[in-house]
Amino acid sequence: LLNAITMKIICVGRNYAAHAKELNNPIPSQPILFLKPDTAQLLDNSPLYYPNFTKELHYEVEVLLKICKNGKFIQPKFAPEYYREVSVGIDFTARDVQRRCKEKGHPWEIAKAWNHSAAIGQFIPKETAFDPSGQLQFSLKKNHKLVQEGNSKNMLTSFDALISYISQYFMLLRGDIIFTGTPKGVGPVDCGDQLEGFIGNQSLLKCAIK
Numbered sequence: 594l595l596n597a598i599t600m601k602i603i604c605v606g607r608n609y610a611a612h613a614k615e616l617n618n619p620i621p622s623q624p625i626l627f628l629k630p631d632t633a634q635l636l637d638n639s640p641l642y643y644p645n646f647t648k649e650l651h652y653e654v655e656v657l658l659k660i661c662k663n664g665k666f667i668q669p670k671f672a673p674e675y676y677r678e679v680s681v682g683i684d685f686t687a688r689d690v691q692r693r694c695k696e697k698g699h700p701w702e703i704a705k706a707w708n709h710s711a712a713i714g715q716f717i718p719k720e721t722a723f724d725p726s727g728q729l730q731f732s733l734k735k736n737h738k739l740v741q742e743g744n745s746k747n748m749l750t751s752f753d754a755l756i757s758y759i760s761q762y763f764m765l766l767r768g769d770i771i772f773t774g775t776p777k778g779v780g781p782v783d784c785g786d787q788l789e790g791f792i793g794n795q796s797l798l799k800c801a802i803k
Contacts, residue, residue, distance in 0.1 A: 600631070600766040600767070600768045600769045601628060601629075601630075601631065601763075601766070601769050601770075602628065602629035602630070602631070602633060602634070602711050602769070602770050602771075602772065603626060603628060603759055603763060603769060603770070603771050603772070604626070604627050604628065604629060604655075604684060604705070604711075604771075604772040605624050605625065605626060605750070605755060605771070605772060605773050605774040606621075606624075606625035606626070606627065606774065607620065607621050607625055607749075607774065608624065608748050608749050608750055608755075608773060608774025608775075609743065609747055609748060609749065609774055609775065609776045609777065610747075610749060611747075611776060611777035612774070612775055612776055612777045612778075612779065614777075615777045615778075615779070616779075620749070621749070623750075623758070624749075624750050624755060624758050624759075626759065626762070626763075627701075627702065627705060627706070628702075628706065629702075629705065629706040629710060629711050629772075630706060632708050632709075633706055633707065633708065633709065633710045633711040634709070634711055634713055635709040635710070635711060635712040635713065635800065636713055638798065638799045638800065639709075639800070640800065640801040640802070640803045641685065641709055641712065641800055641801070641802055641803070642709075642803050643782075643783075643784050643802055643803065644687065644707060646687065646690065646703075646707075647687035647688075647689055647690055647704075648689055649687065649688040649689040649781060650685060650686070650687060650688070650781060650782050650802075651685070651686045651687075651688045651779050651780060651781055651782070652683050652685065652733060652735070652740070652741070652779060652780065652781075652782050652788060653683060653684040653685070653686055653741075653775035653779045654681055654682075654683055654731065654732070654733035654741045654743070654775060654776075654790050655681065655682055655683070655684055655731075655772045655773055655774055655775050656679060656680075656681060656729060656731055656743075656745065656752075656773045656792070657679060657680045657681060657682045657713065657714070657716075657770050657771065657772055657773070658676040658678075658679055658752060658755075658756070658770070658771040658773060659676055659677070659678045659679070659680070659716055659768070659769075659770055660675055660676055660756075660765045660766065660767060660768065660769040660770070660771070661675060661676055661677045661678070661767060662674070662675055662767055663764065663765065663766050663767055664760055664764070664765050665760050665761075665763075665764040665765065666760060666761060667756055667757050667760040667765070668757060669753045669754055669756075669757040670753075672752070672753035672754070672756040672757050673753060675756050675765060676719065676752075676756070676771075677718060677719060678716035678717060678718060678719060679716065679717065679719045679722045679729070679792065680713065680714040680715060680716040680717065680792070680797050680798070681714045681731050681733075681790035681791065681792055681797050681798050682711060682712055682713045682714055682770075682772055682790070682798065683711075683712040683733070683788060683790065683798070683800060684705065684710070684711060684772055684775060685709075685710040685711070685712065685782075686704055686705055686710075686779075687703075687704040687705075687707070688704070688781075690703055690704040691704035691705065711770075711772070712788075712790075712798060712800050713770065713798075714790050714797035714798030715797045715798070716797075717792065717795065717797065722792050722793070724793065728744050728745050728746045729744070729745040729792065730742070730743070730744050730745075730792070730793055731743050731744075731790070731791060731792050731793075732790070732791045733778075733788060733789070733790050733791070734788070734789045734790075734791070735780075735782065735786055735787070735788055736786055736787055737787070737789075740778055740780060741775070741776060741777075741778035741779065742776065742778070743775070743776030744776075747776065748773065748774060749774075752773060755771060755773060756771070759771065782802045783802065784802055784803060785802065785803075786801070786802040787799070787800075787801050787802075788800045788801075788802070
């Protein structure tokens with residue numbers, strides 16, 4: 594397995610202003626966090642079987658951080674010591690289910706945290722992921738067409754600040770994965786679609802929708 598020791602999956606909502614705007618959501622003043630269970634993992638480029646409880650399944654490509662040591666109440670200056678590897682992942686979202694939950698003021702884990710809703714790509718050393726300016730570029734193609742692209746410089750909360758913030762509430766454990774938020778361009782998938790996620794020009798994730 595690409596990641597056999599994942600403890601928990603911590604996700605960040607609305608970490609790119611343009612994505613918040615495209616869904617008509619307010620831009621948050623601090624990170625929005627939710628969790629996915631380990632059963633949400635979709636590993637080794639496995640296909641995703643379109644769940645029967647949604648008619649509006651969306652892709653959301655994100656940069657992933659893999660935590661390499663335990664920590665809590667981490668100061669931002671020490672945050673880089675807590676991850677050595679990065680990847681891309683897809684936060685699959687049942688958008689119609691999420692909308693119904695939000696309208697009722699209910700939690701929306703059933704729209705985000707269902708089985709295999711977190712596609713996880715191959716991890717690479719973070720030193721090889723960042724460009725010369727210290728930024729990380731990532732993208733998603735659907736059926737070989739570019740549908741999403743993002744750059745870490747546009748994050749509302751940086752990787753280091755996210756690790757620090759999350760660790761104030763949840764103790765980070767070795768093997769935890771942080772989904773750091775999606776840029777604009779989210780959209781639907783259908784059976785037969787092929788998704789491919791990249792950091793720079795390096796393909797790290799493939800997922801067929803069946």
